[in-house]
Amino acid sequence: MKSHIAILAAVLVPLSSSVLGADRVLVTFTGTVSSITDPAGVFSAFSVGDPVTGRYTYRVTLPDTDPDPKTGTYRQSFGDGGGLWITVGSTEFAPWEGGVLEIGVADNYPIVHDMFDLDIQTLEPADCVASSNWLMFKDLSDSAITDDALLLLAPDLSAFPLSFGQVVGYWCGPSSQDATLEFNFTSVTTLESPIPTLSTWALAITALSLMACGTIVLRRRVAS
Numbered sequence: 001m002k003s004h005i006a007i008l009a010a011v012l013v014p015l016s017s018s019v020l021g022a023d024r025v026l027v028t029f030t031g032t033v034s035s036i037t038d039p040a041g042v043f044s045a046f047s048v049g050d051p052v053t054g055r056y057t058y059r060v061t062l063p064d065t066d067p068d069p070k071t072g073t074y075r076q077s078f079g080d081g082g083g084l085w086i087t088v089g090s091t092e093f094a095p096w097e098g099g100v101l102e103i104g105v106a107d108n109y110p111i112v113h114d115m116f117d118l119d120i121q122t123l124e125p126a127d128c129v130a131s132s133n134w135l136m137f138k139d140l141s142d143s144a145i146t147d148d149a150l151l152l153l154a155p156d157l158s159a160f161p162l163s164f165g166q167v168v169g170y171w172c173g174p175s176s177q178d179a180t181l182e183f184n185f186t187s188v189t190t191l192e193s194p195i196p197t198l199s200t201w202a203l204a205i206t207a208l209s210l211m212a213c214g215t216i217v218l219r220r221r222v223a224s
């Protein structure tokens, strides 16, 4: 019986944050470095083909600060729990503690088309040096996005054919130089959302099946 309870707890605890309605979105992603533009030699430790992992998170109740019904702008500071992390190889580019995650949504907007993007600064601006993490999901056919609301699930890569991420560095001074490391996505996965995902429903069905089996076993033991 104890093993049944342990199994149920292992299944139901993660469910409580998703089936019951998480108040934030948490998405993980994987990818591969596709290009490096690096005149200053900032990203010399990395190569095209290097593996990329990362995650981002934001609160689902963030207000849209853009009155235009075709575009949304949402902000959440890193100190308030918003963030976008990118790890290339074994090097993590984490948000600067004073950084603000900015999320943009565009619905059938001129030139931009349908777009969902996230951006956060990763280094405190000092000596004219800064850097940022940026993800962009774009659909030129204008069918992926239907309004300017925050996305509550990870973008479906098949609906956003033009998608990529970047780690960007800005160096200014006598010779201003930008360095950019770009990667393609191989997967984008919802871990938490107020909307139950297919994997969440699979977990729920597993949990209910286990409960039903446990009940049947108990009744048989009581009856025998």
Ligand SMILES: [Ca+2]
Pocket: 064, 066, 067, 068, 069, 070, 071, 072, 073, 148
């Ligand atoms: Ca708007």
